[in-house]
Amino acid sequence: MKKTVFLGALTVAGLAAGASAAATLDDVKARGKLNCGVTTGLVGFAAPDANGHWDGFDVGVCRAVAAAVLGDAEAVEFVPTTGKTRFTALASGEIDMLARNTTWTLSRDVDLKFTFVGVNYYDGQGFMVPKGLGVSSAKELDGATVCIQTGTTTELNLADFFRANNMSYEPVPIETNAEAQQQYLAGACDVYTTDASGLAATRATFEAPADHVLLPEIISKEPLGPLVRHGDNEWGDVVRWTLNALISAEELGITSANIGELGAAAGDNPEVNRILGTEGNLGEMLGLDAGWAKAAIMAGGNYGELFEKNIGENTPIALSRGLNAQWQDGGLIYSPPFR
Amino acid sequence: MSDLSYVRAEMLPEKAPPVSTSGAVGWVRENLFNGVGNSILTILSLFMVYLVLSALLPWVFSPTWNAASLNDCRTILAGHEGACWGVINERWPQLLFGFYPNGSEEGTVDQRWRPILTFVLLFVAVIPVLFNMISRRMNWVLLLGALGIAFVTRGGVLTMIIGVALLAGAAYVAFQLFNTNKVDRAEEIASGAKRLPNPLIFSAVFPFLAPWLLWGGSIWGPIGALLGFVIGALVFRAVTAVAGSLMGIIAAVLSAVIWWLFLMGGFAWAMESIISLGLEPVESRKFGGFMLSITIGVVAIGCSLPIGIVLALGRQSDLMIVKSLCVGFIEFIRGVPLITLLFVASTLLNIFMPPGSNFDIIVRVLIMVTLFASAYMAEVVRGGLAALPKGQYEAADALGLDYWKAQRLIIMPQALKISIPGIVSTFIGVFKDTTLVSIIGLLDPLGLSNAIRADANWNGVVWELYGFIALMFFVFCFSMSRYSMYLERKLRTDHH
CATH class of the missing domain: 3.40.190.10 (Periplasmic binding protein-like II)
Structure with missing residues (x-):
């Protein structure tokens, strides 16, 4: 009997917690910083340099989200997590999102109550x-x-x-x-x-x-991707579509080199215009400003650029694109349309 | 009597002992080649030492200090075996300070002087507690000097002036110190000359100063916390005079708690709005490397001894509730591995607390490590208490001392002296246990070594990092161990 009461109280507390934690986007904006969980160090994916500045493929996703939400790719607090602490850190709200080469599995999605917003690296x-x-x-x-x-x-x-x-x-x-x-x-x-x-x-x-x-x-199959808590779909959308923006940018040929030119005024390609906010109101739908995707892509380049810079064939790790090529090139990297 | 004698009339001068029994040769014969068996063993050992050193020394002395990556090292070494010290050259500030702002990020300034100053002041604060070997004035010279240098190196006109004034003060006291004879000074003091304030005052202030230096923020927070103790002490004095010591303690604790809970925030806010004085805040997440280890270690060591003493006394108490509480606490903490406590700190507490309440991860870890160390400390101190002959307790009673006076004047000084080796062992153990925090994602030196290996330049470097970390830990632990031996020698009261 007493146990039931205790569990009931815990449930109520948990529900209240869920309800009050729902507006992650507002929290991040109010805080002015994105708390992003990363590994304590994995070559190419996340590592601090001698000055404590984090870099890597997963880190690039964090920075893109920070740029999309806050307009500043540096406004990220990187929280190093281990394989044992990563899920509790996310569930307890210590971090807003986890970008830590985490495999998307059913039990993690359903039982641990997380939302995998996409896949940024297909591993095996x-x-x-x-x-x-x-x-x-x-x-x-x-x-x-x-x-x-x-x-x-x-x-x-x-x-x-x-x-x-x-x-x-x-x-x-x-x-x-x-x-x-x-x-x-x-x-x-x-x-x-x-x-x-x-x-x-x-x-x-x-x-x-x-x-x-x-x-x-x-x-x-080890599909690795960023994840967020269940129950805050607006925040999940922001992270999902930031990742998709990076992927679509590569598909549509938007790079960090030409984004200034493409984003200055509406061009010939309507989808590019919609992504870069020169046409339509996609940013507004997400609760962000019109230049969100532009900022995200400028943070570290499009998906392909991030790949090449951190783990691609010109780096010591020298991974080929393989499964992680765009869908037109025979890979699995595919973003739903921006419309 | 003729002057013919068969007996030598004068003494022969002493001759030097034969070479084979004195000096280096004698020592070698005595200690290394004392018999056939020992000679063989000595030669074998020397051969082993040679083997180890001939493998190790070329590895250690490899010209790779300026290499920029592991491949760079390999080019320099050109196939020879050798360490890749470039990683230490590039990363030693990170291994020492973690992510503490070093001015590399835009819009930040190098803040690393703060942990350095804290570390120096730690020694200044600890010396009067631990050593009796330097004079009061020497201590003030150290304190004023350290603060003065800190102010001068900060730049800015006002800080420069303050710094120079402090340095001048230090120089003046030092001049006086070297100008007066020790014996004369002792006489002066005996005849009631004015002395400098007791440096223990600074030792008492340091626990409030150190967090402010490390974490930054407004200075009025720590001052408010300190005022709580002052208020408690004043209330205790006032109430004890009227209503006895038990009421005094209760009133003092109550008033201090009320101050901390309800009034301190307002006080800090009000003072901050009048005089805004503070350092740039640094988040706990920025702590790392040896700075983190030392912070955790020093706090755990400093807090666990008093808590441990109280627990040990409580365990021996006749009061049933006090006793069972202490026994329960000690046995519970000792029955659980430290890693479990750390996981509780890092994950469970997070889930149970309302979301949005940001209870600092490092403070959580500090509390857990302190509790863990206290339980072990309590048992070590209890060992000392148990080793004390019963006659000492009875003598204290016979003198008519009350419980606290007996503990303070008779029991504790002896019990703690007996427990010194055990206490220092616990300290060293706690300091080394701080590396366990890497398991919950805090970047202590071991966690950082992993993060450094995640840099594509240094992936694959293992021994150099671990060697450096081991060396640093050895320096700290060995000095603690030497200090304990010094203390034991100094406190020895039996005659040999």
């Missing part, structure tokens, strides 16, 4: 082996020792993959990526498995990257 679990091992396919890995981060979905995916292919493996549990690098290079395991982007970043740091190969098999 891959394998890295030394070239000397002479392996060209993950199907040949029977009996291998595998370095695997404990407590992640990669561990479960690995078990599924090996069971489905009737193979055995010897797991070498490790805690962090840095530890994995050391173990793998020291020969403690034959194979290192984690997200393919992480493998590429890790291989890039090796003294002789060419001595290691990434196997062609990708054994899981």
Whole structure:
């Protein structure tokens, strides 16, 4: 009986909390800063430089949202979160949005009560082996020792993959990526498995990257994207359409180089005009000013520019676009129309 | 008597001991080559030491201090094994200060003098508490000097003038200090000469000054908090005279709490509107690196000792409620891992508190680490209390001392002296435990090492970062350990 009363009180408190936390957009505007959850550090996706200035692919999304809402790409408070604290930080309102290479899954969406507003990187679990091992396919890995981060979905995916292919493996549990690098290079395991982007970043740091190969098999789907709390659809819309604006900008050829020219006056392409606010009132519908998308794109460039600058082929990580190419180029990156 | 004698009449001068038993050779024979077995062991050990050093030294002394990235290091080393010190060169300010404003962002100025000044003042404040070895005037020289340098380096006309005045004061006191003989001065003091104020006053003010320096904001907040204690003390004095010490304590606590809860805000606001005096606020999120570790460590160490003493006394108390509260607290905290408490601080508290109420994450962590350290401290102090012969308690009773006087004058000085090694061990443990906050996403040195590796330039650098962090921790922990040994020697009262 007493327990029920207690739980009931908690529920009421929770409901009240939900109701009062609903207007995230107003909170952010009043605060003048966006609280954005990022990782404590992942090469290419989020890292502070020597002056404490954050940079990276996920960070770019945060900055774009801050620019869209507040007109200032620097008005972001980056809150480093770990895999264990990220969801509570978001649920409790400590952060307004989470852009921390988080995989979109049903349970996170439904059970943890978050809204994934889109996908900014399609990742998948891959394998890295030394070239000397002479392996060209993950199907040949029977009996291998595998370095695997404990407590992640990669561990479960690995078990599924090996069971489905009737193979055995010897797991070498490790805690962090840095530890994995050391173990793998020291020969403690034959194979290192984690997200393919992480493998590429890790291989890039090796003294002789060419001595290691990434196997062609990708054994899981890891759509990574920014997420917000359930129950505040207006705020979710703002983040979703900021991401879409970056994607559409690449599709329509709006870059940080030509945006000044395109945004100065209405041009020939009506969709470009609608995005940049020279035509229509899309910004007003979102509760933002007309130049929101222009500011978001100017923050770090369009989706393609962000990709190239942080994780693209000219960076040490050297990821190819692959699945993350625009839909016309055979990728999955696709934004609904701005209309 | 003839002068012929068979016995030497005069003493022979002393001869130096043979080379084989004195000096370096003697020492070596005595300690290293004392027998066949030991000689073999010595040679083997020397060989091991050589192996380790010949691998380690070339690695440590590698010419990579100015490298800009890991690949840069590899080019410089050209295939040789060596450390990549460029990462330390580029990131040491970050490892020390975290994200504290360093003036690189537009519209900000370098604020890092504030943690530095706080750290220096910490020593000035702690010296009169911990050491008896420097004089009162020396302490004032240090304090005025530190403040003076801080003011002078700030620039601006007014601060310059204040700084120069403070430095002049420091120089004057120092001149007096070196001009008077120690013995003369002792006589002067004995005959009632005017002395400088007790530096412990500054030690008492420091806990209010330090948060203001670190977090910034209006100065009237910390002054208001300090005034609460002053009011409490005044009320205690007034009420005790009328209605006894128990009523005095109750009235003092009540009046202080009322001040803090209801009046302090208004006072700070009013004073701020009259004289606006403050530092630029710095959010807790900007704290990181060793600054964060030291902040957490010093607060936990400073608060856990008094709380621990109270808990230990409470555990030995005859009052049932007090005793069970203390036992419950100690056993609960000791039964839970620190990480669990940190998770409670970082996640659970967040969910239970109304949204929008922003209870600072670092303050939450500070409270949890302090509680954790207090429980362990209580048990260490209880060990000291238990080791004290019962005769000491009875002697105190026989002298007619009341409970608090007996504790203050007889029990605690001895019990704490016995517990020094345990207390300092706990301190060192707490200081090292501060690295656990990296698990809840605070960027302490270990958390930062991960963040630094996330920079594409430095991805793959491991040993250099951990080595640097380990060295810094060793310096702090080793000095604490040496201090405890010094203290034990100084407080030794038995005769050998």
